[in-house]
Amino acid sequence: MIEFVSVTKKFPNGQIALDDLNLKIADGEFIFLVGPSGAGKTTLLRLITRETWPTAGQILFNGEDILKIPSSKIPLLRRKIGTVFQDFKLLLTRTIFENVAVPLEVLSRPDQAIKEEVAAVLEKVDLTQKADSFPVQISGGEVQRTAIARAIVSKPQILLADEPTGDLDPQTALSIVKILEKINEEDKTTIIMATHNSGIVNHFKKRVVFIKSGKIEGDEKEGKYEAD
């Protein structure tokens, strides 16, 4: 479980990204984090991976305050979290297989285990045929599926997806979120997806947390979202 307790994040220029935010996310939940650009969605995700530091408050992950984790232990925290970025962040000089294998290499898994686990996850996101291609040789949707495969290959407890459908056409965007839903249902992975794609949010009928100016303005089970 993740819990934000009175979390405030203020940037050095005075801009407030999160303002006394309280939020609880249970294990195995699928949450859409919605709101206009600059609302604080990305900051919230980056706080979970401890890429950034709050000005005040507590962030609990499985009951442990992640702000108290020493720097040397942060990699262990991050191994429990998978991340999918809007700009994919794939390595262009590596094949799809090699990109997906990165988290397993970091875990120093044996070569044979890497082969098997990557093959399994590529099958899950329907990319088996593209294993030896390079990111520039595949479509936008396939690139994003590769990013998802990389995020889930090490079987994280939580999957953070920051605008994963941002640059995709509606059909591809829908297929990407369906993959995330499948991961959530089959593996019981907690999914937190930041988006302002109202079509997607309204289609899937999941919990919707609406953030505006760093505050939670709405939190509904099977919520809806109307973008401005």
Add this chain to the structure above:
Amino acid sequence: MRQIKKTLKLLRRSPYQALAAGLAMTLTFFVTSIFAILIIGGQIVLNYVEQRPQVIAFFKDDATETKINEIIAKVKATGLAKGVKYVTKEEALAIYRERNKNEPLLLESVSADFLPASIDISINKASDINAVTQVVREEPEVERVITPENLVEQLVKWTKTIRLGGAILVSALLSISFLIIIMVVGMRIALRRDEISIMNLVGATKWYIAKPFLIEGAIYGIVGASISTFLVYALLLTYSRPIQEFLGPIQVFPVNPLFFIYLWVGEALIASVVGICGAAIALYRYLKIK
């Protein structure tokens, strides 16, 4: 093993930077090897000269055996001599003949009468040469005294100069190699920025991210030291004959192969430490991960 393979793959991807760092290391350790050999060679020459009779006293033709024995006893009585060897006229002729056996012209009509009898005095400490020289010079039967004191002094001076010059040059080259490695590894960190940030986010430890760069630094050092040792070995092998001819009776060849193994191991160790330290500084300076 996977990390080493990965590092080698990365080196292949940008070979020019790797070449620059490798060449800098090779040059540094080639010069280091040359100076090491010069210093060791200088020491061998110095030892040779120091172990030779340091004072040779030649007697007048009328010096009697009894008088010569008295002089030998006097020298021994000083306690400064390690040994005194009497060389008769006949023995001097035999030495002369042996040295010039390939020059028949020089051997013609030379008899023992042409050469003086002498005593070769080897001294315990180079600083006692003067005192012993003084003892033999005072004897009226002694015609001439030869002392290599100046030669030893000159050799010591040269060895010191080579040591100092070598230390300065090698330090300068080491500093340059060190800076080149910092620069090359720094560039590689910048080139792999995206990969590093992804690895950081998927839970790689700092050590995991840093390891390939440290291995890279060590590889530059080991490759540089290996090439330089091989070059020096090839050079010595090629020029061993003229060098030995130049040194005359001072035997330096063949060089024990163990020497090159020690040289290689020593240099590879120092070079890899330099490479790893260079890479570590580059990592400290340029690897910014949260």
